Amino acid sequence: MSLNTTVKNRIAALVATPALNSLLALAARALMAFIFIMAGYGKITDYAGTAGYMTSMGVPEFLLPLVILVEFGGGIALLIGFQTRIAAGALAGFCVISGFIFHATPDQQIMLAKNLALAGGLLAFVRTGAGRPSVDGE
Template identity: 55%
Template structure:
């Protein structure tokens, strides 16, 4: 990454993190409804605390650049699974605008996964806690 674009990485991380943090918070405030929706889709509602933890902790880690590649990898896997279960598969039983809407949501999830793949490939960029750890390791040598 060139220096003149280095400050774009934390903006990208923040925008990616925001969708997970907001989704986790919405699941907390609408816990019963989310749990019911999960069960309706064939996913055990008992997994909701894990889903919330992945979204909130993964989103926060991505936001501050802590264990960034690991967080991005876990969020990417989560996003593909969630998109498949809650958007792609249901779209097969739909027609018209309903099917189109679900496919748009699935493609959105794939696009988010693409952004996370960029984070995995190129690292956290500027303004990341991972950089502090790297700098302190170099200074200790």
């Protein structure tokens, strides 16, 4: 058995333990949700500024409540594991759409890449669900 196979087997056995598996699921959700909760909260506390920025980028101001719902609400749902597949799918779509609207210029390429990477990570939650512990219990 090669060293690579041995390491893979040991990691697989380690993460298969229920306690560590639960800790990893919760940590993954918390780390992924953090950016959305903070961004949504920022939009709530600077509603007028955010509305002005959105309008300057050609996005109608009436969409701001929906943006807050997706970011803040979706982030909270992801954190607690409530309707995780739906929340993660909505957040993934939001990342792609907002990335191309707000970060599709040469000076914003890292931010666009961040949005696309977040979408990729969120699609893993669409595929696997929340894990345990979660409200969904999956």
